[in-house]
Amino acid sequence: MTANTVIEVNNLNVGYDDVNILHDVSFKVFEGEFVSLIGKSGCGKSTLLLALAGFINSQGICQIPSELGMIFQNYAVYPWMTVRENIAFGLGHLPEGERKQVESHYLELVGLVEHGEKYPTQLSGGQMQRVAFARAFAPNPQVIFMDEPFGALDIFTRDKMQDWLNSIWEKEHKTVIFVTHNIEEAIYLSDRIFIVGNGSIIGEFRPPFGRPRIDEMKYSSHFMDLKRNVAEQLESSQLRS
Amino acid sequence: MKLKSNDAITFSGLVHDNLSILLFLILWEILGRSGFVHISLFPPPTYVLKAFVEMVASGDLIRDVAVSLWRAIVGWMFGSLAGIGIGMLTGRSVKINRYLSPIIQLFRPLPPVAIIPLVIVWFGIGELSKLFSIGFAVFFPVWMNAHMGAQRIPISFLWSAKSLRVSEAAVFWKIIFPGSLTFIAAGLRNGIAVAFVMVFVSELAGASSGVGYEISVSHLAYRVDRMMAALATLAFLGATSDYLLTRLLDRQFPWLKYLDQK
Numbered sequence: 041m042t043a044n045t046v047i048e049v050n051n052l053n054v055g056y057d058d059v060n061i062l063h064d065v066s067f068k069v070f071e072g073e074f075v076s077l078i079g080k081s082g083c084g085k086s087t088l089l090l091a092l093a094g095f096i097n098s099q100g101i102c103q104i105p106s107e108l109g110m111i112f113q114n115y116a117v118y119p120w121m122t123v124r125e126n127i128a129f130g131l132g133h134l135p136e137g138e139r140k141q142v143e144s145h146y147l148e149l150v151g152l153v154e155h156g157e158k159y160p161t162q163l164s165g166g167q168m169q170r171v172a173f174a175r176a177f178a179p180n181p182q183v184i185f186m187d188e189p190f191g192a193l194d195i196f197t198r199d200k201m202q203d204w205l206n207s208i209w210e211k212e213h214k215t216v217i218f219v220t221h222n223i224e225e226a227i228y229l230s231d232r233i234f235i236v237g238n239g240s241i242i243g244e245f246r247p248p249f250g251r252p253r254i255d256e257m258k259y260s261s262h263f264m265d266l267k268r269n270v271a272e273q274l275e276s277s278q279l280r281s
Numbered sequence: 282m283k284l285k286s287n288d289a290i291t292f293s294g295l296v297h298d299n300l301s302i303l304l305f306l307i308l309w310e311i312l313g314r315s316g317f318v319h320i321s322l323f324p325p326p327t328y329v330l331k332a333f334v335e336m337v338a339s340g341d342l343i344r345d346v347a348v349s350l351w352r353a354i355v356g357w358m359f360g361s362l363a364g365i366g367i368g369m370l371t372g373r374s375v376k377i378n379r380y381l382s383p384i385i386q387l388f389r390p391l392p393p394v395a396i397i398p399l400v401i402v403w404f405g406i407g408e409l410s411k412l413f414s415i416g417f418a419v420f421f422p423v424w425m426n427a428h429m430g431a432q433r434i435p436i437s438f439l440w441s442a443k444s445l446r447v448s449e450a451a452v453f454w455k456i457i458f459p460g461s462l463t464f465i466a467a468g469l470r471n472g473i474a475v476a477f478v479m480v481f482v483s484e485l486a487g488a489s490s491g492v493g494y495e496i497s498v499s500h501l502a503y504r505v506d507r508m509m510a511a512l513a514t515l516a517f518l519g520a521t522s523d524y525l526l527t528r529l530l531d532r533q534f535p536w537l538k539y540l541d542q543k
Contacts, residue, residue, distance in 0.1 A: 095440050110444035116437035120459040120536045129455070130445030161539040172441075179445060 043070035046183060046215045047092070052100035054084075054091050061087050062098070062239045069183075069215060076218045076226035079236035080274060085219045088236065089185050092217070109176030109184040109214075113191040115168045117160040123147070123171050124156040130179040146174040149208065166197040170204070177212060186218045190225065199255075202228055206253050223270045227263060228253055233270065237277025245270055324506040329513065332506035341495065346514060349480050349491040352408070353522070356415025357476040361469055364420045368427025368468075373457060378428075385424060393418030393479060397486050406487035415479040422475060423468040430464025431457055463537065466530050470523055477519040492518075 047069040054062040062084045069075050077085040091098040093110060110116075117126050127146050131139045147153050150170040152163075160168050169189055176184055189205075190198045202225060209216065209229075220226050226233045227247045235243035247266060249257055257263055296303070306326050312318070313325025320328070336342035371378040371385070397414050404410035434457055442452050484493025492515045499507035531538055 090440075093440070093444065095443070107446075108444055110441055112437040112441070114435065114437055116435065116441045118438065118456065118459070119540055120462070120534065121455075129442075130447065132447060132451065159536045159539045161536070175441070175445070181444075185444075 043072065045069070046071045046073075046105060047217070048101070048103040049092065050101040052088070052091060052098055052102055054087055054096065054098045060239060062091065065100070065240050067234060067241055069217065071215055072213045074209060074216045074218065074229055074231045076220055076230040076233045077236050078220055078223065078226045078233055078270065078274070079277070080221060083236045083277070084239045085221075085236040086187050089187050089217060089219050093185055105182035107179070107181040107183070109179070109181040111169075111172050111176050111184065111186045111189045113188040115160070115165075115172045115192075117168055117171045117175065119159060119161050122157050122159055123152055123163070126160065126171050127174045127178050129175060142178055146178045149177075149211070150174040164197075165193050166201055169193065169201065173205075173208065177208075177214070181214070183215045183217070186216060188219050188221070190222075191220075198225075203255065205229065210252050223267050223274070224258060227266055227270065228258060235270065235273050235277065237274065242277050243273045245273075321503070322505060324509065328506045329509045332504070333510035333513070336495075336507060336510055342492075342511070342514065345490055345492045345495045345511070346518065349484065349493065349515070350518060352411050352415060352483075352491065353473075353476045353480045353518070356412045356479065357419050357472055359412065360416035360419025360476070361423045361472055363416070364423025364468065364472070365427045365465055368424040368465075369431050369453075369457065369461065371424075372428040372431025372461070382428075385421075389421045389425070393421075393475070394482050397483060401487055411480070411483040411488070414483045415476050418475045418479045419472040422471040423465070426464040426468025426471070427461060430461030433464070434460040459534070462534060463540065466537065469526060469530075473522050473526060474519060477515060477522070481515060 045068050047067075049068075050066045052062060052065040053060070065088060077088060079085045087096065090096045092102060092104055093108060094104075118129070121129065124143055124147065128139055128143045131142055134142065144153075147156050150173055152167060152170060152174070155163060155167065160171055163171070169192075172189070190201050193201060206229065218226070218229060227245075227249075230247060233245040233247065234241045235245070237243075245266065248262060310325045310327065313320065313323050313328070324332075333342070367381065367385070371381050393414065396417060397410075400410045400414050400417075404413060438456055438460060439452065442456050447455070480491065481493040481496070484491035485497050488494040492511050495511045496508050496515075499505075499511060
């Protein structure tokens with residue numbers, strides 16, 4: 041069975057003044073795929089995500105669904121809305137009954153039922169990020185972009201959130217583009233990994249692991265080997281720049 | 282509703298919270314009665330309190346307070362509404378900011394008191410001139426705060442809203458306005474202090490009622506105790522207004538206090 045292409049990018053370029061941030065980026069993402077963009081700080085991976093979302097100007101061909109969800113490293117949940125109101129913010133088009141139903145479903149999915157009437161600043165970092173996930177998932181977008189969503193969390197919370205995201209993804213099966221600079225995270229979560237370096241995609245890996253992913257696989261020799269290969273490719277991109 | 286332990290009002294808590302005021306009053310009483318300065322020039326708080334009771338009993342102070350309060354509130358409201366509205370526009374629109382900010386910045390350093398003679402020439406000594414002067418003075422701190430608040434909305438808040446495909450109106454009312462509110466609240470509180478300064482000055486410059494007028498008349502009659510009673514009343518009104526505004530903001534926008542605690 042061939043999966044449908046959801047995102048198709050051809051010769052995408054992004055530049056400010058005379059500086060070329062991204063050049064000739066081309067790739068495809070298929071329906072229900074979890075794709076990670078990995079690269080070192082300043083390599084252009086977040087810029088690529090913002091260009092795909094249409095938040096910054098770019099040149100080239102970029103076919104992408106108009107319905108997309110967005111999750112940022114700084115959570116970007118609105119402190120003046122309760123958890124429930126944050127989740128419902130993108131559901132204004134739904135009738136009230138249906139809106140309440142969707143709201144409650146995602147509140148339960150992210151495990152925050154008892155925190156529904158709280159304000160985000162009353163929650164921990166991990167809980168705030170779960171609110172951001174629920175808000176992005178709730179309008180049922182075709183694609184979800186995640187820009188280093190666990191970057192602001194401590195290592196223990198980050199590990200927990202990876203497992204949590206895996207379980208959510210198993211249930212929702214959304215097409216995801218996930219930006220990270222953490223190799224282990226990229227391998228653990230993704231179907232495919234694009235290496236971003238010097239403003240373009242310089243490599244691609246397919247983690248050979250089935251789903252659901254389990255924590256123990258991080259200690260397998262296959263996982264370690266892949267981690268080393270990705271690291272070497274990242275290192276070579278640094279040497280070339 | 283049961284009060285939480287940290288919300289409970291105790292006698293000891295009240296004493297500690299107002300210790301500086303109590304000490305100030307005691308020192309003032311001692312100094313006033315020491316004979317170091319003539320008692321009519323520097324009356325102690327008990328004399329001022331007596332004058333205050335007389336002024337309240339005669340009905341003069343209550344009438345003056347009502348008039349001054351009305352002027353301060355109406356002037357503050359007009360100045361604040363204009364400040365918030367224009368601040369939001371200049372803070373969010375590059376074009377409007379380019380055209381409006383230079384003229385606002387030109388008038389901003391002007392001491393608001395300096396325009397009073399001109400305002401009297403234009404509008405006379407009636408209510409309009411006082412309200413205009415107060416509103417003019419309040420506008421600038423409120424505008425500056427609203428402008429900065431609107432400019433400092435994190436871009437990720439707006440991108441999230443865009444990805445959720447909410448309307449422009451919803452972006453303004455549900456993201457930009459509440460996102461600027463911490464700054465706006467600071468501007469409004471600053472504006473209250475400015476409003477009371479301007480009430481006093483504009484009533485000195487030409488009025489037949491108000492706390493400022495009372496101070497001016499007491500000055501001519503050499504009644505320092507009455508002047509001090511009127512000044513204390515003005516200070517109390519300003520502080521109470523600020524307190525009430527803070528309570529109102531906390532009540533209307535409960536998330537503000539959680540933001541402070543984070």
